[in-house]
Amino acid sequence: MGAYRCALPARNATADSSPHSTIHSPHNTQGILPMPAxxxxxxxxxxxxxxxxxxxxxxxxxxxxxxxxxxxxxxxxxxxxxxxxxxxxxxxxxxxxxxxxxxxxxxxxxxxxxxxxxxxxxxxxxxxxxxxxxxxxxxxxxxxxxxxxxxxxxxxxxxxxxxxxxxxxxxxxxxxxxxxxxxxxxxxxxxxxxxxxxxxxxxxxxxxxxxxxxxxxxxxxxxxxxxxxxxxxxxxxxxxxxxxxxxxxxxxxxxLKNQIGGDVVIVESPDPDAAADVLNAPWVANIERRDGSVVLSMQDAEHHIPEIVTDLHRHDIAITSLSVHNPTLEDVFLHFTGRSIREETASGMETMRMFHQRMRR
Ligand SMILES: Nc1ncnc2c1ncn2[C@@H]1O[C@H](COP(=O)(O)OP(=O)(O)O)[C@@H](O)[C@H]1O
Ligand SMILES: [Mg+2]
The missing domain is CATH 3.40.50.300 (P-loop containing nucleotide triphosphate hydrolases)
Structure with missing residues (x-):
């Protein structure tokens, strides 16, 4: 029990008919050969x-x-x-x-x-x-x-x-x-x-x-x-x-999350296309439009929040909401498929740090 494993090719140590056989060729069939599960x-x-x-x-x-x-x-x-x-x-x-x-x-x-x-x-x-x-x-x-x-x-x-x-x-x-x-x-x-x-x-x-x-x-x-x-x-x-x-x-x-390129910043705006144009900065690793929002990936997002806000303000683009979170596998799925997996529990797992909390400090 427990040690069951198929022998490599058809040859099997226990099937050897001669107990005195000296041909012990590939005898390591008892789990010694590395083999993927x-x-x-x-x-x-x-x-x-x-x-x-x-x-x-x-x-x-x-x-x-x-x-x-x-x-x-x-x-x-x-x-x-x-x-x-x-x-x-x-x-x-x-x-x-x-x-x-x-x-x-x-x-x-x-x-x-x-x-x-x-x-x-x-x-x-x-x-x-x-x-x-x-x-x-x-x-x-x-x-x-x-x-x-x-x-x-x-x-x-x-x-x-x-x-x-x-x-x-x-x-x-x-x-x-x-x-x-x-x-x-x-x-x-x-x-x-x-x-x-x-x-x-x-x-x-x-x-x-x-x-x-x-x-x-x-x-x-x-x-x-x-x-x-x-x-x-x-x-x-x-x-x-x-x-x-x-x-x-x-x-x-x-x-997988690293492939996204850092933290995820979601900016909601009445004019997401204009916002996306303005936010296409060199420090943005990836930028996507998702429904009414712009989704940005970047390293050290907290350092760029003030810049995001002032840039949009300078162009007279309103911000409805702004949030930052560490990437989740949901973001990874979205990144690769362009669709959401419709994961009902994900939002609870995200570390959402809302914009106005941040700005009040
Ligand atoms: N016996 C089957 N006959 C026809 N289509 C099937 C059969 N089993 C699964 N499918 C289809 O194959 C796809 C994959 O199914 P499944 O492996 O059950 O998906 P998942 O487990 O990821 O939800 C689905 O579109 C499903 O409708
Ligand atoms: Mg299934």
Missing amino acids: ISAENLTKNFDDFVAVDSISFAIDEGEIFGLLGPNGAGKTTTISMLSTMLKPTAGKATVNGCDILDQEDGVRKSIGIVFQDQSLDEELTAYENMDFHGRLYRIPGEQRKEKIGELLALVGLEDRRHDLVKTYSGGMRRRLEIARGLLHEPKVLFLDEPTLGLDPQTRNHLWEYIERLNREKGITIILTTHYMDEADRLCDRVAIIDHGTIIAMDTSQA
């Missing part, structure tokens, strides 16, 4: 004429938390469905834990735990019974099963409620139980599809802590999908931003 190459899925996932490629290191961030319909679930062998790709290839998703489906399935959007717990059973049932499916021997269930329920903070029926559980508790259940067979890789969808902010925070903990304490590689910017930002070592089935940017959250 997941690698995808030009992975593609068409539904009839519609291209849901369009030739995406990436590699995820062991122990990484990797996020697929994108709006609804971007192709996130389709991507992890292919990686987890639930859906056949139209083209391209991928390996999970060294196992080919087409030729070594069993190996992939042994290597992964999955928590998909549709919950699949039995409401009429207790948490323990749900876990036990799953453990039997995976043929985990009795004592070991019992011990493992205890350990995992503790890991997700459900040990006190282990004998309560799942129908009495809150949404967050159910999600935690599903995650614990997905870990019962000690997978090396965990797939989480929109793990905090529909949960309230406090419960989401709580769940993030558990996800971080199991990554840290168990070294499990996690690939999660989300359309929440703050979730990707908080949890993921690296993020792939996916839109219309294509990866449009992939890096650490910080590196």
